[in-house]
Amino acid sequence: MATLKITQIKGVVGAKKNQKDSLRSLGLKRIGDVVEKEDRPEFLGMIQAVSHLVEVEEVN
Incomplete structure (x- = not known):
């Protein structure tokens, strides 16, 4: 399963x-905090709600 690297870029x-x-x-x-989460629907929903505040990269 893929992993997502999420970085907060705005306050x-x-x-x-x-x-x-x-x-x-x-x-x-x-700002600047980085976390890695699994590519699951629960996390994708949260990311979508704050897409303008975070940067997301896919990590294998």
Whole structure:
């Protein structure tokens, strides 16, 4: 199964509550934080909600 490398590139000031919650659930706390998550529908939904705040790369 593929792994996604998620990097937060923008801050959450002014973001909606659901976007802040999605970032926190992904494990991102501040700009520059990087996490690796499995390519699963739960994570893809959270990423879609904050797509303007994060950068996603696929890692094999």
